[in-house]
Structure formats: C-alpha cells, structure tokens
Amino acid sequence: MWRPSLNFKIRESDMPDHYWRSLHYYNLYRLVIGGVFSVSFVLFGATLSFGEESPLLFFLTSIFYVAICVVSIITISLRWPGFKYQLAFQVVSDIVLIVALMHASGGEKSGLGLLLVASLAAGSLISRGKMALFFAAFATIVVLLEQLHRVLFLNDSSSDFLHSGLLSISFFATAWLARTLAKYATASEDLAKQRGIDLANLAQVNQLVIQDMQDGVLVVDENGIIRQSNTQAEKMLGVVIHKQRDLDLADYSPPLAAYFRHWCEDHEAVFEPLRIQANGKQIKVRFVPLGGEKTIGALIFLENVSIMQAQAQQIKLAALGRLTANIAHEIRNPLSAIGHATQLLQEEEGMDKTQSRMLQIIRDNTFRLDRMVQDVLQLNRRDRAEIEQIPAENFLRSFVEDFCQVEKIPSAAISLEIDSDQTICFDRSHLNQVLWNLCRNAWRHCQKQDASIRLCVTEAHIENIIQLDVIDDGAGVSVEMQPQLFEPFSTTENQGTGLGLYIAKEICEANGASLDYIEVAPGGQFRICCKGGTC
Structure with missing residues (x-):
C-alpha cells in the first residue's frame, strides 16, 4: 500500500539555503493571495461575487489565511519546525483554506479551484517531487468532499461531480508533471554539483602540478588578469601575488604585460630575455595559447636564464676547476721559491735602477700569481658552509x-x-x-x-x-x-x-x-x- 512520505534524502540540519528561500517565496505568494482576497472582499465583494453564499466564512477564512502566512514568515526565518513539516503544513493549509473560500463563493463555479493547481505545482517542485502525489490525492479528496456536501445539503446537481472530477485529474496531471520536472531538476543539480566537485579537484591538481614545477607559471585571461600562479613565478618576478582578488599582470610586471600584449597581436613573436630589476634575474618568457581556436588567455612559462647559464657554466668549468686546482698545488712551491729568491736579490747592494725595476716586476707578478693560486684553492672549499x-x-x-x-x-x-x-x-x-x-x-x-x-x-x-x-x-x-x-x-x-x-x-x-x-x-x-x- 502506498504511503505518503515526508522524508527527504537531505537531513534537516543540512538542508541547503535555496530550499528555504523557495519556501519563503512560496509563502509570500500565499500571503499575497490571502491579502488580495481580504481586500477584494471588503472593497469589491459584491461585484466579484466573493463569498456570495457565505460572506462571513469567506472573510474569516481570508483573514485566517493572512495570519497563517505571517506566522509562517517567522517560522521560516527561525527554521523551526523542520523544512519538510513547514512545507507540508503550508500546502495542506492552502488546500483546506482555498476549498473553504471556494465553498463560500458558490463551489466549483467560482473558479477558485484553479488556485489549487498553482499550490500543488509549487509544493511538488519545492519538495523535489517527493510529496507531489500525496498533495494531489489530498486536494482531490477535499474537493470531492466539498462537492459531496453541496449535493447532499445544498441541493446541487450531481452532474457537478464531473467538474470536480476533471479538476481532480488536473491535480494529478500537475503533480506528475511537477514530479517529472523536479526529477530532471534534481538530476541537473546533482550533475552540476558533481561537475563542480570535479572542477574543484581538477583545479587543485593543476595547482599542485604548477606549484611543483621548477619553472615559473602564470595563467592569465585575455584581459591580462592573473588567474593562477606558482611560487617560482613570484620568486622570479620578485613579487607576492595575492590570490584572493583578480589582479592585472601590469600591476606586478609592466614589461611582462607589454610582452603579453605584443604576443596577443602576434603569436609567433620571439622575445628577448626579461631582466627583473628587483633581483637582477634574466627571465626567458614563453607563451602558450589557451582556448583552442579562440584564444581566451595564455599560459606563461618563466625560465630563469641565469640558472640555465649557471648550470651550463658549472658543467663547462667542472673539469677546468679540477685541472686548475691541481696546477695550483703544483706551482705554489716553485712560486714561493721564486718570490723568496727575488726578495733576497733585492736585498743585495750595488744594484742599479734597471735591475731593481726588473726584480720589482718579478715580485709583483709573483704576488699576483700567488693570489690567483689562493683564490683557486679557496674556490674548492666554497661548499664547506656552516x-x-x-x-x-x-x-x-x-x-x-x-x-x-x-x-x-x-x-x-x-x-x-x-x-x-x-x-x-x-x-x-x-x-x-x-x-x-x-x-x-x-x-x-x-x-x-x-x-x-x-x-x-x-x-x-x-x-x-x-x-x-x-x-x-x-x-x-x-x-x-x-x-x-x-x-x-x-x-x-x-x-x-x-x-x-x-x-x-x-x-x-x-x-x-x-x-x-x-x-x-x-x-x-x-x-x-x-x-x-x-x-
């Protein structure tokens, strides 16, 4: 046996805000309907035939309708009772009160029964189709009971059941349609949520990969706004890029921004290494277009030319360093002997100016060579840093x-x-x-x-x-x-x-x-x- 269920997949404490907003807007609609009935009855009751059979019932029901809506505004703001109970109460009270207004205005012929269709559609969509059939069944029962009351006690024709039956069919049709639309909306919402999670995961993976790269990386859009960056790019540019807000590339590196504008005009352009004044580094800039045929930005790679040059220089000088170190050791002793002999010759008496000048040249160059030997030996001890x-x-x-x-x-x-x-x-x-x-x-x-x-x-x-x-x-x-x-x-x-x-x-x-x-x-x-x- 089918039983209406008030259970939702989402717990009450985890109900998203947009569910409550939908309920709030629905309640405002109900408040407008109740207010319109109350004011219209007072001003145009005779003209519009509102409450022609029972004016007092119509007026009291309209006032009660408005009062319930005002109370619902407070309960929705407090989010107590739970969402599913408030939704069920609003739709059920709508059905009962609208049928009461319809009864006071002459029954089915008043046309007020069509308002039930709007209430059923709203309740079914807000509940994501979970309570659609329950609302339709309840509305059908209340409408048929009202028509039965009119036939038994007010001498209405039994042929009016046809109109009530057609109205009831419209209830179920509306509930089924709303349930189907709600199902598609829920599926789309779940898909969008999953896509959002996938995009967030992908963005996180991209950021981790970018951060782990040795080269500097900047992602900019077509307007030159920095969307992503890594620590290496900040070090190379000598700046700290704030990721909490959109910032123009020109705010951090005007020369790089000028390169980007030039590249946007000519993708085949080749650029000279960029010299950063803040740290003296030379940066090689490479642009990769983003967006396929329609460029929507660029991936900017920054390579430290100084590091590449230093690595090449280290490889080139590694063998030379070992060779010069060995040579330095080999020539230090003979160099010391030459310097000592030159000093002894300078101390002898009877030397003319030309001889003294020659000895001084020997001594100066010996001293220069000795400094060079010391520098070479000291260079080999550079890694012993404390x-x-x-x-x-x-x-x-x-x-x-x-x-x-x-x-x-x-x-x-x-x-x-x-x-x-x-x-x-x-x-x-x-x-x-x-x-x-x-x-x-x-x-x-x-x-x-x-x-x-x-x-x-x-x-x-x-x-x-x-x-x-x-x-x-x-x-x-x-x-x-x-x-x-x-x-x-x-x-x-x-x-x-x-x-x-x-x-x-x-x-x-x-x-x-x-x-x-x-x-x-x-x-x-x-x-x-x-x-x-x-x-």
Missing part, C-alpha cells in the same frame, strides 16, 4: 670597522642603511669574504667621498628573503661588460686576477643565496639575495 643566523646590524657595523681599518679607508666613506631586527642566514666567514671583495671593488671605483659606499639591508617582497645591496657612486659597469661580469678570469685591471666576483658568486650560491649586478644610474650596485629569519 650557515647560521647573523644579526645584520651588528655584523655589518663590525665588518665596516674592520674593513676600514685594514684597507685604510675613512669610516665615513661607508654608510649603513638597515631595517631593524633583520637576520641573515649565511656562513659568517663566507659573508665577510663576499662583502670584503665587493666593498674593495666599490672603493676602487667610487669617488672616495663621504658615503660613497652604501650597505643597504632590506626585506624583499618575497617572504623571508633579505636583500643586501653594495652601492657605490662610481661609473658603474658598462653594458658590454655586464654579461662577462661573473665569469672567471674576466678583469679590466692589470693587477686583478678576474676571480673575485666569480668566487663571490659561487660562495653565495653555496650558501643558498644569489649575487647579481643591478643596473642603476649613476653608480654600481651589487645585490645579495639570501634567506632571512630562521635558518
């Missing part, structure tokens, strides 16, 4: 004092600009060696005035990254010289070995840091980017 937390302010003040004393430089020539409470993760002796080399080069090329050399410590846009800049007021490095700046044995001075900056960069990389030249005008600027905070 990284520690170094308070930036205390370390740099001590360094400046020692450097000025040893190099015989006025202390006023070097100024410090340090953000408070900054710590640097670095090997202490390695950091001292790198800064010593950079400051010595800066002093050699600066104007040798007060604050000609500036040591600046700032926090980068990327979290836990510290920037240590060595800036001088000299002529800077020429554009032609910059590509070879960190290559070994590259120098513009006769007294230099060409290994200082190369070794400094290698030491920085051994400490998980980077050393780059930042092109500024006027002057020169070298930037060390290293980890800060907890090592």
Whole structure:
C-alpha cells in the first residue's frame, strides 16, 4: 500500500539555503493571495461575487489565511519546525483554506479551484517531487468532499461531480508533471554539483602540478588578469601575488604585460630575455595559447636564464676547476721559491735602477700569481658552509670597522642603511669574504667621498628573503661588460686576477643565496639575495 512520505534524502540540519528561500517565496505568494482576497472582499465583494453564499466564512477564512502566512514568515526565518513539516503544513493549509473560500463563493463555479493547481505545482517542485502525489490525492479528496456536501445539503446537481472530477485529474496531471520536472531538476543539480566537485579537484591538481614545477607559471585571461600562479613565478618576478582578488599582470610586471600584449597581436613573436630589476634575474618568457581556436588567455612559462647559464657554466668549468686546482698545488712551491729568491736579490747592494725595476716586476707578478693560486684553492672549499643566523646590524657595523681599518679607508666613506631586527642566514666567514671583495671593488671605483659606499639591508617582497645591496657612486659597469661580469678570469685591471666576483658568486650560491649586478644610474650596485629569519 502506498504511503505518503515526508522524508527527504537531505537531513534537516543540512538542508541547503535555496530550499528555504523557495519556501519563503512560496509563502509570500500565499500571503499575497490571502491579502488580495481580504481586500477584494471588503472593497469589491459584491461585484466579484466573493463569498456570495457565505460572506462571513469567506472573510474569516481570508483573514485566517493572512495570519497563517505571517506566522509562517517567522517560522521560516527561525527554521523551526523542520523544512519538510513547514512545507507540508503550508500546502495542506492552502488546500483546506482555498476549498473553504471556494465553498463560500458558490463551489466549483467560482473558479477558485484553479488556485489549487498553482499550490500543488509549487509544493511538488519545492519538495523535489517527493510529496507531489500525496498533495494531489489530498486536494482531490477535499474537493470531492466539498462537492459531496453541496449535493447532499445544498441541493446541487450531481452532474457537478464531473467538474470536480476533471479538476481532480488536473491535480494529478500537475503533480506528475511537477514530479517529472523536479526529477530532471534534481538530476541537473546533482550533475552540476558533481561537475563542480570535479572542477574543484581538477583545479587543485593543476595547482599542485604548477606549484611543483621548477619553472615559473602564470595563467592569465585575455584581459591580462592573473588567474593562477606558482611560487617560482613570484620568486622570479620578485613579487607576492595575492590570490584572493583578480589582479592585472601590469600591476606586478609592466614589461611582462607589454610582452603579453605584443604576443596577443602576434603569436609567433620571439622575445628577448626579461631582466627583473628587483633581483637582477634574466627571465626567458614563453607563451602558450589557451582556448583552442579562440584564444581566451595564455599560459606563461618563466625560465630563469641565469640558472640555465649557471648550470651550463658549472658543467663547462667542472673539469677546468679540477685541472686548475691541481696546477695550483703544483706551482705554489716553485712560486714561493721564486718570490723568496727575488726578495733576497733585492736585498743585495750595488744594484742599479734597471735591475731593481726588473726584480720589482718579478715580485709583483709573483704576488699576483700567488693570489690567483689562493683564490683557486679557496674556490674548492666554497661548499664547506656552516650557515647560521647573523644579526645584520651588528655584523655589518663590525665588518665596516674592520674593513676600514685594514684597507685604510675613512669610516665615513661607508654608510649603513638597515631595517631593524633583520637576520641573515649565511656562513659568517663566507659573508665577510663576499662583502670584503665587493666593498674593495666599490672603493676602487667610487669617488672616495663621504658615503660613497652604501650597505643597504632590506626585506624583499618575497617572504623571508633579505636583500643586501653594495652601492657605490662610481661609473658603474658598462653594458658590454655586464654579461662577462661573473665569469672567471674576466678583469679590466692589470693587477686583478678576474676571480673575485666569480668566487663571490659561487660562495653565495653555496650558501643558498644569489649575487647579481643591478643596473642603476649613476653608480654600481651589487645585490645579495639570501634567506632571512630562521635558518
């Protein structure tokens, strides 16, 4: 035997908000119907034939209808009782009250029975078809009982049962149609929900894959709005991309945004590596269109050219490094003997100026070769880094004092600009060696005035990254010289070995840091980017 069920698949506590909104809108419809009946009866009752058989019943029923709707507004807002009970109560009360209004207005011929069709359709759709047949059966029973009452007690014709029967058939037809539509709506809703879950999972997988890539990745739409990005892209661009809101690519990297606009006009365009001023890195940019035939955006790959060049350089210099280390060991002893013999010859008396000059040339070049040997041997020990937390302010003040004393430089020539409470993760002796080399080069090329050399410590846009800049007021490095700046044995001075900056960069990389030249005008600027905070 079929029994109407008030059970829904969704628990009352988990009922979605849109179910309650639907019930609220249905109740507002009922409130309007009740209000219209009440006002119409008072103003146009005689004209519209409302309540012609029982005016008092019609008026009281209309007022009661409005009162129930007002109470329902409160119960829906409180969400108590449960959703299924409130829905059943509203539809059942609709059926009873509309049939009472119909009875007071002359029965089936009043036409008010058609309002039951709207109530049944609304109740069936809101219940997702679960109670459609129950509502139709209940409405049929009430309508037939009302017609039976009229035949038995009000002397109506029994032929009027035909109209009631047709109306009852329309109830079941409406219930069946609403149930079918509700079934399709539920299936579509479930499918949309599943698709949403699948899309969310796919987006999460995509984000995990993107985050795990060594290259920087940006996903932008046709308007240049960043939709997705990974940490590598933020590091390469030297920015932090906020994912909570849509942001224009131009806000983070105007040059990259210009590349993107050019690419949108010409997909075959080839671009020069992009130089990032914030960290001095050179970035190779590659665009991949999204959206098939109609481009709706682009996938931007960012490759760190500096890393690729460094890897190629490491492979090329690996064998050379081992060879030069062996050679350095082999020539150190003969070099020491040459230097010692030259010193003894210089101490002899009776030498003319030409001989003294020749001996001095031998001694200077011996000293230069000995420095080169020491640099090569030191380069082989670069990986022995003992990284520690170094308070930036205390370390740099001590360094400046020692450097000025040893190099015989006025202390006023070097100024410090340090953000408070900054710590640097670095090997202490390695950091001292790198800064010593950079400051010595800066002093050699600066104007040798007060604050000609500036040591600046700032926090980068990327979290836990510290920037240590060595800036001088000299002529800077020429554009032609910059590509070879960190290559070994590259120098513009006769007294230099060409290994200082190369070794400094290698030491920085051994400490998980980077050393780059930042092109500024006027002057020169070298930037060390290293980890800060907890090592």
